[in-house]
Every structure is written in C-alpha cells, then in structure tokens.
Amino acid sequence: MARKPKSQSLPEPLGVVHTKRLFNCDPPIRYVHNEHIISILIEGTGTYRSGNCVLPLGRPLAGLLPAGDEDINGLVGPGESWFCGFHWPAVSFKSDGSREFQMNAFGKSIVVPRFKQVTGADVTRIVQQFSRMKSAFDRQDVSGAILARSLLMETFAIYLDLPDDDSVLVGHRALARFCELLQSRSCDDITIEEIAEQAGITADHLRELFRARFGMRPLEYRTGLRLARARELLSESTMNVKEVAHKVGFSNALYFSRIFKQRFGTSPSDTVRRFRMPSL
Numbered sequence: 001m002a003r004k005p006k007s008q009s010l011p012e013p014l015g016v017v018h019t020k021r022l023f024n025c026d027p028p029i030r031y032v033h034n035e036h037i038i039s040i041l042i043e044g045t046g047t048y049r050s051g052n053c054v055l056p057l058g059r060p061l062a063g064l065l066p067a068g069d070e071d072i073n074g075l076v077g078p079g080e081s082w083f084c085g086f087h088w089p090a091v092s093f094k095s096d097g098s099r100e101f102q103m104n105a106f107g108k109s110i111v112v113p114r115f116k117q118v119t120g121a122d123v124t125r126i127v128q129q130f131s132r133m134k135s136a137f138d139r140q141d142v143s144g145a146i147l148a149r150s151l152l153m154e155t156f157a158i159y160l161d162l163p164d165d166d167s168v169l170v171g172h173r174a175l176a177r178f179c180e181l182l183q184s185r186s187c188d189d190i191t192i193e194e195i196a197e198q199a200g201i202t203a204d205h206l207r208e209l210f211r212a213r214f215g216m217r218p219l220e221y222r223t224g225l226r227l228a229r230a231r232e233l234l235s236e237s238t239m240n241v242k243e244v245a246h247k248v249g250f251s252n253a254l255y256f257s258r259i260f261k262q263r264f265g266t267s268p269s270d271t272v273r274r275f276r277m278p279s280l
Contacts, residue, residue, distance in 0.1 A: 010088075010090075010153070011087070011088040011153060012087045013085070013133065013152050014035050016084045016134035016137050016148075018131075019079070023044070023078075023079045024076055025073045025075050028074035030070065030071075030073075033071070035085040036066055037063070037065040038063070039065070039081060039084070040061070040123070040130065041057075041079070043080045043081075045079070046074045046076035047075075048072070048073055048075060051070065052097035053114055060123045063116075064113075066095045069095055070097075084130065093112075100112060100113050100114065108214070110160075110214065110215040111213075112160065122158075129154065129158065133148055160213075163176075175199075175213060177201075178199035178218075181198055183225065186225035186229065187229060187248045192222070223259070224263075227248075227259065227263050230244050230268070231260075234272050234276070236276070240272075241253060256268070
C-alpha cells in the first residue's frame, strides 16, 4: 500500500487485503493511516477502536476510516476481515474522531457514520465486492486498474446506502420509503410534504435526514429525477418539448428548457435533433 497518490477524480485503490486468522493483539496495536480505509469485519472478538469510537463487536461491521485517524486493534481469537486502502483527492473528509464525520464530494456535503452493523445478504454482497476488487487490483494492467477503481466506487456507494445502527433505523426506514415514493411519483402533481406524510415522517425531519444523507434538498433531488426522465422522453418519444415538460411535472416550458440546459449543457430541442430517430 505504498503507491504515490495521483491528482484525479476517481479513487485509487492502494491494496485490497483479506485476513482470516487467529488474532492476539494484547496489548492492542495502534495505527494511524496515511490513506482512507473502507472495510468489513466479518468476525472478531476483543476490542477495536476507530477514531474515538469503540466498535460494538458481535456481528459484522462495515467501516470507513478517514486518512489521519487512528484505529486501535485489540482483537483476540479467530477473526476475519476485508479492507481496502485508497486515495481519492476529489473527496475530502472532516473528522474529529467521533461517531460521524463530514464528507465533501461532487459539490455536496454529507454526514457519514464511521461504522455500520451489517446482517444477512449485505455481508455476502460486500464480501463479493471486495473479492472482485482484489482480483481486479491484482491484475496490475490497465483494464484491471479501471475495474478496481469502478468496484471501489461501487463499494463506497453500497456503504453509504447501508442502514445505520438501530438508534436511527426508524428514521432510515422512513427516508428509504420516502425515496421509493419519490422515485415512483417524481413526475406527479404532488408536494414533497404529501410524499413525506405517506412515508410516515414529518417534512421538517425529512429535510434534515435528506440533507445529511444526500447533501441536497428533496426538491432538488426530485428536479434531477424529472430532468433525467425528460431526457429519456426527448430522445425516445414523439412528444414535443412542451409536451415533455408537462409530462415530467413542469407547467412552464420556458423554465423547463432553461434548467434542462443548465443540467445537461444542451437545450431540449437540440436533444431532440441529436438523439431522436426520424419518423419513417
């Protein structure tokens, strides 16, 4: 794990490690990492501290450790884990060693838990990700490097989407339900407040959870969904620009055209001319 980091928007894996052995970290072993670490601890007894947090061992834990933070390994007995060290200059973390830290990525700022307890199919899915990432990384060729970066980003996304611990699980479920409803009804004439009520959460609490999780307001998220659907319709349907605007929930076609161009760098009419097949 000693490659020199490069200035790039994609993450650079520095190594993917699978450990399965008897631990005897007594006294505990202290590390301060120069790289970020994403991991899953499948089995372990004893103690483990990440930053200032003692991890609740007893069931599998997925974890994220920002560079510069300390971890203290006090595992004893049989243990198994996967971890990947990486650099990612386009993403920054602000950590004070506490349970959560701030992550700044792609123009958004979100709050990320240091660890999440994992059960069932998620353990299998994460282990498969690490296994595939290790195979790609070990190839040491261009296609392997591309695949390893892609799998690391996907693993990172999986971590962000995992539910947090039981103390916030109810809020997570309501947020997940809201996102499902928003996806299915993004183009309907319905307010964010009405969707929140259907999801079983107050609008104010929703906005707080949503901004912490996604780094934006629910309304911004819905606008993005609408514009993505509009681009599909402009490329594939026979509807004109005004019809598409109304179909995806915009009553004002001029406003729709303006924000569409802001998002995609091309106007709706140019999108029609470029991508739509002419009628036979």
